[in-house]
Amino acid sequence: MRLPVLVALLATGACARGGAMLDQADAAPGTPGIDASGTPTDGPAVGADAAIDGSGGGGSAGLLLLTEVVLAPSTGEFVEIANVGGTAVDLSMYYLSDNGNYFRLPAGAPTLDSGDFVVKFPAGASIPAHGVITVALDTTANFTTTYTTAPTYSIASNTMTPIAANGVPTLTNGGELIVLFRWDGATDLVKDIDLVVAGAATAANGLVDKSSVAQDGPDAGTTTTTYAADARTMLVQAGTPASGKSTKRLSTEAGHETQGGGGNGILGDDETSEDTAATWDSAGFGNPTPGTVPAALQP
Numbered sequence: 001m002r003l004p005v006l007v008a009l010l011a012t013g014a015c016a017r018g019g020a021m022l023d024q025a026d027a028a029p030g031t032p033g034i035d036a037s038g039t040p041t042d043g044p045a046v047g048a049d050a051a052i053d054g055s056g057g058g059g060s061a062g063l064l065l066l067t068e069v070v071l072a073p074s075t076g077e078f079v080e081i082a083n084v085g086g087t088a089v090d091l092s093m094y095y096l097s098d099n100g101n102y103f104r105l106p107a108g109a110p111t112l113d114s115g116d117f118v119v120k121f122p123a124g125a126s127i128p129a130h131g132v133i134t135v136a137l138d139t140t141a142n143f144t145t146t147y148t149t150a151p152t153y154s155i156a157s158n159t160m161t162p163i164a165a166n167g168v169p170t171l172t173n174g175g176e177l178i179v180l181f182r183w184d185g186a187t188d189l190v191k192d193i194d195l196v197v198a199g200a201a202t203a204a205n206g207l208v209d210k211s212s213v214a215q216d217g218p219d220a221g222t223t224t225t226t227y228a229a230d231a232r233t234m235l236v237q238a239g240t241p242a243s244g245k246s247t248k249r250l251s252t253e254a255g256h257e258t259q260g261g262g263g264n265g266i267l268g269d270d271e272t273s274e275d276t277a278a279t280w281d282s283a284g285f286g287n288p289t290p291g292t293v294p295a296a297l298q299p
Helices: 048-052 100-107 140-147
Strands: 064-070 078-083 094-097 117-120 132-136 161-165 176-182 191-198
Touching: 064 176, 064 191, 094 100, 100 176, 132 140
Parallel strands: none
Antiparallel strands: 064 078, 078 132, 094 117, 094 176, 117 161, 176 191
16 A cells, blocks of 8 residues: 655765766767756757667667566565676666656655665676676675575665665565666656566556656756656566565566667667566576576576
């Protein structure tokens, strides 16, 4: 049930950029969306977004995918992300959330349900080529006790930067939306990187339609920018992993979602169109393997 409580927006403004990453502010002055000083303004993302990395569905600097999720027990909850591309990706403008209102972040703190969160990777964070990282919900100590290996980041231990939360961050055991997205800290819209509905989530824990939603970010302009249409055809899993089990990605998105079109991903991909029945397991959930890239995604 949605709780109309005030959530704290703990970090705003421009985020740090890594040397290999591009952003609207890196484009030449005079480019659409950039003023004469090189400052981002309102309007659609410029072509620089297409050269940032392949996180939305291909490209030269990496392909980031959600690859594993554990919903229970609380000490073992985690989200795993793999870079199946050949170049390291700077994560300092990347965010993780379990709430469908994540896309409203540029306009201010989104309304979150109890236990939901938006967190940001810290400055300097990166994921190597063909590498994998784990983000634990609980403390590093509890995660390490559960899996005998430490997570890469921990929300409870504050190695992820908290942006907004409603209570203690936790994943819903019955099913949960997990979203990896990118925002430059200035422009009107976020860019979808990867989404999955892990387990048999209810409508309250699923996708929120951002089609044609217009909003204004914290840049100097006042003109709004509008999100593209979401297909929202992503399938909800028929089953939910039992406590101590995980759901895992079985293949890449290629051929299983609309890519390179006019969607809300970095390269125009529509992450809400992914056929997760083909790309994720849906039954016979196995034991968690944090830090291990699924065999089908290894080079």
